[in-house]
Amino acid sequence: xxxxxxxxxxxxxxxxxxxxxxxxxxxxxxxxxxxxxxxxxxxxxxxxxxxxxxxxxxxxxxxxxxxxxxxxxxxxxxxxxxxxxxxxxxxxxxxxxxxxxxxxxxxxxxxxxxxxxxxxxxxxxxxxxxxxxxxxxxxxxxxxxxxxxxxxxxxxxxxxxxxxxxxxxxxxxxxxxxxxxxxxxxxxxxxxxxxxxxxxxxxxxxxxxxxxxxxxxxxxxxxxxxxxxxxxxxxxxxxxxxxxxxxxxxxxxxxxxxxxxxxxxxxxxxxxxxxxxxxxxxxxxxxxxxxxxxxxxxxxxxxxxxxxxxxxxxxxxxxxxxxxxxxxxxxxxxxxxxxxxxxxxxxx
Amino acid sequence: xxxxxxxxxxxxxxxxxxxxxxxxxxxxxxxxxxxxxxxxxxxxxxxxxxxxxxxxxxxxxxxxxxxxxxxxxxxxxxxxxxxxxxxxxxxxxxxxxxxxxxxxxxxxxxxxxxxxxxxxxxxxxxxxxxxxxxxxxxxxxxxxxxxxxxxxxxxxxxxxxxxxxxxxxxxxxxxxxxxxxxxxxxxxxxxxxxxxxxxxxxxxxxxxxxxxxxxxxxxxxxxxxxxxxxxxxxxxxxxxxxxxxxxxxxxxxxxxxxxxxxxxxx
Numbered sequence: 001x002x003x004x005x006x007x008x009x010x011x012x013x014x015x016x017x018x019x020x021x022x023x024x025x026x027x028x029x030x031x032x033x034x035x036x037x038x039x040x041x042x043x044x045x046x047x048x049x050x051x052x053x054x055x056x057x058x059x060x061x062x063x064x065x066x067x068x069x070x071x072x073x074x075x076x077x078x079x080x081x082x083x084x085x086x087x088x089x090x091x092x093x094x095x096x097x098x099x100x101x102x103x104x105x106x107x108x109x110x111x112x113x114x115x116x117x118x119x120x121x122x123x124x125x126x127x128x129x130x131x132x133x134x135x136x137x138x139x140x141x142x143x144x145x146x147x148x149x150x151x152x153x154x155x156x157x158x159x160x161x162x163x164x165x166x167x168x169x170x171x172x173x174x175x176x177x178x179x180x181x182x183x184x185x186x187x188x189x190x191x192x193x194x195x196x197x198x199x200x201x202x203x204x205x206x207x208x209x210x211x212x213x214x215x216x217x218x219x220x221x222x223x224x225x226x227x228x229x230x231x232x233x234x235x236x237x238x239x240x241x242x243x244x245x246x247x248x249x250x251x252x253x254x255x256x257x258x259x260x261x262x263x264x265x266x267x268x269x270x271x272x273x274x275x276x277x278x279x280x281x282x283x284x285x286x287x288x289x290x291x292x293x294x295x296x297x298x299x300x301x302x303x304x305x306x307x308x309x310x311x312x313x314x315x316x317x318x319x320x321x322x323x324x325x326x327x328x329x330x331x332x333x334x335x336x337x338x339x340x341x342x343x344x345x346x347x348x
Numbered sequence: 349x350x351x352x353x354x355x356x357x358x359x360x361x362x363x364x365x366x367x368x369x370x371x372x373x374x375x376x377x378x379x380x381x382x383x384x385x386x387x388x389x390x391x392x393x394x395x396x397x398x399x400x401x402x403x404x405x406x407x408x409x410x411x412x413x414x415x416x417x418x419x420x421x422x423x424x425x426x427x428x429x430x431x432x433x434x435x436x437x438x439x440x441x442x443x444x445x446x447x448x449x450x451x452x453x454x455x456x457x458x459x460x461x462x463x464x465x466x467x468x469x470x471x472x473x474x475x476x477x478x479x480x481x482x483x484x485x486x487x488x489x490x491x492x493x494x495x496x497x498x499x500x501x502x503x504x505x506x507x508x509x510x511x512x513x514x515x516x517x518x519x520x521x522x523x524x525x526x527x528x529x530x531x532x533x534x535x536x537x538x539x540x541x542x543x544x545x546x547x548x549x550x551x552x553x554x555x556x557x558x559x560x561x562x563x564x565x566x567x568x569x570x571x572x573x574x575x576x577x578x579x580x581x582x583x584x585x586x587x588x589x590x591x592x593x594x595x596x597x598x599x600x601x602x603x604x605x606x607x608x609x610x611x612x613x614x
Contacts, residue, residue: 240436293443
């Protein structure tokens with residue numbers, strides 16, 4: 001017993017309580033996110049200064065720096081932060097739900113549904129408009145919901161745990177099927193519309209004003225409230241569903257909450273900015289490399305790091321070939337594709 | 349705590365004929381408080397199904413399973429997990445948790461949804477690791493451990509639940525001889541010193557003979573025989589159970605019955 005007690009004391013010294021780790025991680029990633037969001041709007045075709053932006057002595061109407069900062073660039077930066085945080089968190093949740101570290105928010109088929117909805121409206125919607133709302137985000141949201149509902153209906157069976165293998169297969173199949181429909185619609189569409197759909201699918205954070213962000217916020221907020229209840233159950237679920245059940249997790253309910261919240265989050269993000277790839281897989285993995293794999297830390301840290309990551313990618317997208325803008329989805333893919341391969345090699 | 353299965357029947361809800369094999373028919377098993385019960389039987393006889401029913405993961409179609417007289421259906425998952433813990437055959441986490449994190453997950457049923465573990469939980473997890481001889485591995489990634497170390501860490505996680513009943517599904521199946529003896533000694537000690545009631549499904553008749561005070565023999569989803577180990581572990585019953593002729597005799601050196609399979613019965 002004496003040996004085990006001395007071992008205990010030695011080990012005990014090295015354990016930092018989760019509360020401390022969580023606080024430190026949130027402070028660091030929070031500072032990074034705030035810093036990125038303040039820095040990014042300063043850089044662009046016109047360089048502006050942060051002190052001038054917040055100079056109270058100049059009225060806003062005469063403060064060109066403040067106008068560029070808040071009106072021209074901030075909506076885009078905030079859109080990047082919201083979409084980045086949302087996609088990264090949805091990635092974390094789905095990777096745990098599917099027990100597959102290589103799953104992405106788009107694995108569910110939700111993004112392909114969103115794309116189909118958007119493309120149908122772009123190609124055939126004509127001048128359709130619903131009051132102040134642009135029809136494209138609404139159509140993509142509708143497409144995402146339809147896709148999510150199909151996958152959900154296939155994978156749930158009354159009174160039992162979700163089948164994660166059906167979830168995965170249904171998502172992959174739906175992705176392929178919707179992609180085929182998208183190609184067909186594009187083929188039938190005229191040249192301008194085909195270009196617009198292509199551009200939509202590359203992802204674009206240039207939302208123009210705060211309006212679309214505010215429009216997406218209720219869905220994002222619901223998704224994040226649901227995320228908040230998940231982390232410790234996700235830890236156990238990723239160890240095994242029987243293990244989770246015998247440790248007190250309501251497996252069926254956790255799976256449903258995880259699916260619905262991730263699908264809502266992904267739908268909101270895609271309807272706001274199009275399907276921006278790789279954020280949902282690159283960010284969670286980078287965060288895990290830095291913080292360990294405990295979901296109670298990984299999930300909030302990924303939200304904050306996802307915001308910083310996508311804002312930084314978008315900064316690259318709009319400055320690297322200035323005055324030409326590279327679609328942000330191309331930048332994330334250029335970074336994310338090789339990274340994904342590196343992960344596969346590392347796993348193998 | 350006593351865990352009692354009464355007239356339990358279960359069938360998997362599937363068109364797959366193969367899964368039918370794992371069904372149970374009118375199984376009654378009283379597990380006495382503080383006992384160490386072995387569950388024996390050929391592949392597909394329903395051992396794992398019975399354990400999953402006893403753990404509350406599956407619900408019986410007919411009959412009932414009760415913990416100290418309370419049907420499992422009326423006990424919440426969280427509360428049940430504070431009394432009954434399970435050690436599965438193998439555990440493959442999807443992410444690279446540390447050994448301490450794996451053990452700390454055993455504290456889940458004792459914490460609220462938004463509650464983070466405190467010093468007491470960490471102390472319990474560390475003590476559980478110490479009890480299974482894995483305290484020195486606390487900061488190693490679980491996936492880098494050997495099979496025996498992994499199984500002991502999983503047992504530590506179950507112990508961190510502070511359970512009254514421990515259900516084990518072939519806990520020594522993937523272990524070499526030395527680790528088998530080590531895990532067996534660990535289980536025997538936990539049963540003796542902490543009074544943990546245990547139910548152990550196994551194919552290892554000698555392990556069952558050395559550890560268990562009573563045995564349940566399952567064949568094709570029905571109880572073939574049950575009772576004290578010395579009464580149930582006989583050549584005749586083993587032949588009925590596995591269609592194998594076996595020599596059963598008391599081993600002076602080991603201090604328990606031993607089983608030597610001779611040949612398949614014609």
